[in-house]
Amino acid sequence: MTITKTQRDILGSSALRPDGVSKVQGDFAFSSDLHAENMLWGATLRSPHPYARIISIDLSGAWKIAGVECVITAEDVPGQLTYGLISEDQPVFAKDFVRYMGEPVAAVAADHPETCRRALAAIVVVYEVLTPLTNPEHAIDEAREPIHPDGNIIRRQQIIHGDVNATAPIVVEGTYDIGMQDQAFLGTESALAIPDHDGAGIEVFVATQWLHEDRKQMAKCLALPEEKVRLVLGGVGGAFGAREDISLQVHTALLAMRTSRPVKMQYGREESFFGHVHRHPAQIWMRHHANTDGRIVKIEARFVFDGGAYSSTSSAVLINGVTHTQGPYQCPNAIVDGYAVRTNNPPCGAMRGFGVVQACFAHEGQMDKLAVATGIDEVEIRLRNIIHTGDTMITGQVLESVAPLERCIRETAAMPLPREMEAHPHELDLPGGSGRTADRRNIVRGIGWGVSMKNLMYSEGFDDYSTARCTLTNGSVELKFATSEVGQGFVTLAPQIARSVLGVDNVTYDTIDTQIGSAGSTSASRQTWMSGGAVDGACRMVRERLFEHVGALHGIDPLRLAIDDTDVVDTIGSLRITVQEASTNFTVSETFEYHHRPTQDLDDNGQGNCHVAFAFVAHRAVVDVDVELGLVKVVQIATAQDVGRVLNPMSVIGQIEGGIAQGLGLAVMEEIIVTNGIVRNPSFTDYLLPTALDAPQVLISMIEEPDPQAPMGAKGVGEAPCISVTPAIVAAIRNATGKSIDRCPVRPQDICF
Amino acid sequence: MSELEHYTLTINGEDRHVSDAWIGESLLYVLRERLGLPGSKGACEQGECGSCTVYVDNAAVCSCLIMAATAVGTQIATVEGLNQDGSLTDVQQAFVSEGAVQCGFCTPGLVMAVHHLLDHNETPNEQEIKEALSGNICRCTGYGRIFAAVDSVISIRKSTAS
Numbered sequence: 001m002t003i004t005k006t007q008r009d010i011l012g013s014s015a016l017r018p019d020g021v022s023k024v025q026g027d028f029a030f031s032s033d034l035h036a037e038n039m040l041w042g043a044t045l046r047s048p049h050p051y052a053r054i055i056s057i058d059l060s061g062a063w064k065i066a067g068v069e070c071v072i073t074a075e076d077v078p079g080q081l082t083y084g085l086i087s088e089d090q091p092v093f094a095k096d097f098v099r100y101m102g103e104p105v106a107a108v109a110a111d112h113p114e115t116c117r118r119a120l121a122a123i124v125v126v127y128e129v130l131t132p133l134t135n136p137e138h139a140i141d142e143a144r145e146p147i148h149p150d151g152n153i154i155r156r157q158q159i160i161h162g163d164v165n166a167t168a169p170i171v172v173e174g175t176y177d178i179g180m181q182d183q184a185f186l187g188t189e190s191a192l193a194i195p196d197h198d199g200a201g202i203e204v205f206v207a208t209q210w211l212h213e214d215r216k217q218m219a220k221c222l223a224l225p226e227e228k229v230r231l232v233l234g235g236v237g238g239a240f241g242a243r244e245d246i247s248l249q250v251h252t253a254l255l256a257m258r259t260s261r262p263v264k265m266q267y268g269r270e271e272s273f274f275g276h277v278h279r280h281p282a283q284i285w286m287r288h289h290a291n292t293d294g295r296i297v298k299i300e301a302r303f304v305f306d307g308g309a310y311s312s313t314s315s316a317v318l319i320n321g322v323t324h325t326q327g328p329y330q331c332p333n334a335i336v337d338g339y340a341v342r343t344n345n346p347p348c349g350a351m352r353g354f355g356v357v358q359a360c361f362a363h364e365g366q367m368d369k370l371a372v373a374t375g376i377d378e379v380e381i382r383l384r385n386i387i388h389t390g391d392t393m394i395t396g397q398v399l400e401s402v403a404p405l406e407r408c409i410r411e412t413a414a415m416p417l418p419r420e421m422e423a424h425p426h427e428l429d430l431p432g433g434s435g436r437t438a439d440r441r442n443i444v445r446g447i448g449w450g451v452s453m454k455n456l457m458y459s460e461g462f463d464d465y466s467t468a469r470c471t472l473t474n475g476s477v478e479l480k481f482a483t484s485e486v487g488q489g490f491v492t493l494a495p496q497i498a499r500s501v502l503g504v505d506n507v508t509y510d511t512i513d514t515q516i517g518s519a520g521s522t523s524a525s526r527q528t529w530m531s532g533g534a535v536d537g538a539c540r541m542v543r544e545r546l547f548e549h550v551g552a553l554h555g556i557d558p559l560r561l562a563i564d565d566t567d568v569v570d571t572i573g574s575l576r577i578t579v580q581e582a583s584t585n586f587t588v589s590e591t592f593e594y595h596h597r598p599t600q601d602l603d604d605n606g607q608g609n610c611h612v613a614f615a616f617v618a619h620r621a622v623v624d625v626d627v628e629l630g631l632v633k634v635v636q637i638a639t640a641q642d643v644g645r646v647l648n649p650m651s652v653i654g655q656i657e658g659g660i661a662q663g664l665g666l667a668v669m670e671e672i673i674v675t676n677g678i679v680r681n682p683s684f685t686d687y688l689l690p691t692a693l694d695a696p697q698v699l700i701s702m703i704e705e706p707d708p709q710a711p712m713g714a715k716g717v718g719e720a721p722c723i724s725v726t727p728a729i730v731a732a733i734r735n736a737t738g739k740s741i742d743r744c745p746v747r748p749q750d751i752c753f
Numbered sequence: 754m755s756e757l758e759h760y761t762l763t764i765n766g767e768d769r770h771v772s773d774a775w776i777g778e779s780l781l782y783v784l785r786e787r788l789g790l791p792g793s794k795g796a797c798e799q800g801e802c803g804s805c806t807v808y809v810d811n812a813a814v815c816s817c818l819i820m821a822a823t824a825v826g827t828q829i830a831t832v833e834g835l836n837q838d839g840s841l842t843d844v845q846q847a848f849v850s851e852g853a854v855q856c857g858f859c860t861p862g863l864v865m866a867v868h869h870l871l872d873h874n875e876t877p878n879e880q881e882i883k884e885a886l887s888g889n890i891c892r893c894t895g896y897g898r899i900f901a902a903v904d905s906v907i908s909i910r911k912s913t914a915s
């Protein structure tokens with residue numbers, strides 16, 4: 001992909017990251033790099049059992065260790081004992097029961113991480129070990145007592161649409177299993193909490209996706225008014241959903257308040273696996289009824305999402321799953337039943353794709369089965385069914401978004417296929433790579449498809465607004481927002497917007513913190529649309545004020561003024577002055593709150609306008625499989641993605657390539673293995689992530705059809721890349737092997753046995 | 754803690770004294786927490802991710818796996834020492850301009866790995882590049898822009914050499 005650089009770093013240019021230089025020099029302060037005078041280290045004691053009653057906790061051994069300054073448990077939580085994003089069902093510290101392996105039980109603060117480790121080892125917790133509930137079906141059938149006062153079913157949602165008795169000559173069905181994926185951001189959870197001198201408040205530097213939501217939950221648990229909890233974004237080393245829930249925030253703040261000293265907490269990699277929620281493992285059954293021409297007549301489906309011990313965002317993930325049952329295809333009739341349930345497995349919540357990844361894996365498997373059953377080619381069957389703007393979805397909602405799906409599929413199909421594998425390939429080009437034993441003679445190539453649609457922003461009536469302030473003075477702009485920069489590049493985009501709207505070049509942004517209104521979460525592909533919309537709105541307000549100022553000075557109606565490049569110009573007269581000059585000794589500051597259009601809850605039949613907007617994408621995967629050893633190499637991914645409008649080509653490409661790698665991980669290597677509630681592989685040694693050697697060739701087409709609903713016409717691009725790439729790769733493996741593989745990740749045994 | 758140690762490490766050409774350190778501290782910990790050199794990152798502390806890459810006597814190693822006290826007498830180089838005048842090396846510049854940086858947590862380690870590769874092999878082919886970087890995990894980029902950065906350094910070096 002060649003990237004052309006334009007002159008000014010405005011919208012449409014591949015402006016460079018403002019934090020790029022400090023990041024390559026190792027200067028950029030990640031939250032884990034922060035220090036404070038007189039700082040203590042914090043650490044967390046976690047349950048070794050997936051389900052147990054706490055009989056007693058003896059902290060005396062820890063208190064006796066020199067250097068230990070504080071030891072706390074549930075007894076020490078001054079405010080609300082539980083927290084949560086949607087329902088507050090998760091204890092800050094376990095009190096009577098532990099419900100998952102790794103649940104926090106106590107925390108310590110001490111002078112050195114090693115002292116902390118010894119203090120944790122000296123705490124004696126007596127547990128009565130109970131039989132964990134680990135099969136999600138047993139959470140549904142009520143064969144087991146509830147493992148939580150809120151019950152074992154977090155949410156059930158049905159969708160009943162059209163004629164439920166409709167049928168058609170072709171019927172295909174399948175049961176699909178999706179494994180538990182970890183976000184595996186590189187910068188583990190970390191925070192530095194600094195108590196106010198008067199003890200009445202606290203400042204917390206933390207790597208998070210949503211400062212204001214963290215603050216709300218923390219204030220409740222700490223029994224502080226929200227304005228006494230000030231959050232500042234510590235540098236964030238990736239997020240992908242794993243920082244949507246709070247993890248160490250309350251613990252760190254509490255230790256700092258108790259000791260009246262700054263406290264830093266940082267999880268190691270193993271602890272990080274227990275410290276955040278994961279992608280829901282799910283089992284999805286689908287039955288598609290279609291005419292002989294391949295057109296879908298009805299879909300029946302059942303979803304079971306394993307939410308683990310606490311609810312996190314499970315209820316919203318469920319809604320995303322069931323409402324995307326049809327995928328990007330027309331479907332007049334549907335009966336869907338979906339559950340998100342509570343078990344003693346690790347809690348699951350947000351991860352890039354949020355419920356749609358799971359639904360897509362199932363509906364794309366079904367499309368391939370439909371192709372076989374009808375004898376129609378897998379591209380053609382998709383084209384025949386695609387959804388268009390104006391179509392009614394199974395929720396009764398009319399699709400209003402621009403939907404260039406046909407272009408996505410056709411442009412993907414038109415991309416060149418990779419060369420055939422050479423007769424004597426380099427061993428690194430073989431499945432399994434270096435040092436493995438893949439044999440050229442056993443390698444079979446396969447091609448597979450995946451197509452998807454993904455909702456953007458929050459759903460079901462939630463007003464996830466964003467706030468931004470723009471201050472123009474002497475030709476320079478300073479922006480202020482609370483938008484979490486997690487690596488996606490909002491700090492690159494926001495100044496681009498200001499440069500385009502205001503004709504300035506010098507744009508900076510202030511500290512990202514809670515000293516301005518909420519920006520909502522960096523999730524759901526929403527920040528370009530929402531916080532981009534807020535920055536755009538604030539800059540436009542400032543521009544109006546600037547025009548009024550210039551108009552008054554020159555006796556011109558401000559409505560005649562416009563920005564041309566870096567000048568203010570009179571559109572029907574001769575005035576042309578630089579913005580720099582026009583704003584000399586002039587300061588104006590405006591704050592704008594951007595709200596997306598309102599949405600609705602679903603009713604009991606799953607009907608309602610619950611989503612804001614949608615984006616579309618197609619993926620074609622080419623894989624080489626060693627059928628003898630069950631090893632897979634993803635050779636090439638071709639993709640065309642509906643992006644609305646490209647605001648920064650290099651950033652969009654980065655999101656697409658990065659998302660594809662994560663989808664590839666879910667397809668062939670990434671899975672948290674849990675047996676009887678015990679996590680078996682909480683390390684980078686045993687939880688495999690794609691490396692440079694696993695990176696396929698990626699061919700990209702960015703489909704630009706600006707969406708009139710979107711500020712600047714641009715759709716969020718973060719999630720779409722990782723959704724249908726997984727089913728495309730698995731379809732390619734099926735194509736190569738002839739095996740019906742209905743689970744991901746695909747393991748060697750799924751291929752060879 | 755008891756068992757405290759004092760020793761001197763040579764880092765980026767300078768002698769740096771470490772006092773009152775626990776013997777079990779890794780080189781990564783000592784660099785970051787005792788010597789004010791947080792450029793090396795810890796993402797796994799298990800030798801799997803490469804974000805802590807430094808050079809010890811010109812070998813690229815995972816600083817999380819080395820006890821600091823055992824590095825006495827070696828020449829240690831960290832990302833902070835790549836260009837001490839504050840300017841960017843060609844590799845750093847290429848990472849910025851080719852979009853190889855997103856969250857940036859993997860970046861210092863990758864910059865060290867790329868320099869190491871190109872110091873030992875001026876014209877690596879695709880497989881050699883991939884193999885050399887396969888010990889450095891990047892979760893954000895999918896590696897595409899990182900390969901673009903490496904390619905750009907190789908071609909710029911080639912054209913300035915000729």
Ligand code: FES
Pocket residue numbers: 794795796797798799800801802803804805806815816817818
């Ligand atoms: S922190 Fe050293 S290899 Fe990961």
Ligand code: FES
Pocket residue numbers: 186237238487853854855856857858859860890891892893894
């Ligand atoms: S840029 Fe985030 S891990 Fe590489």
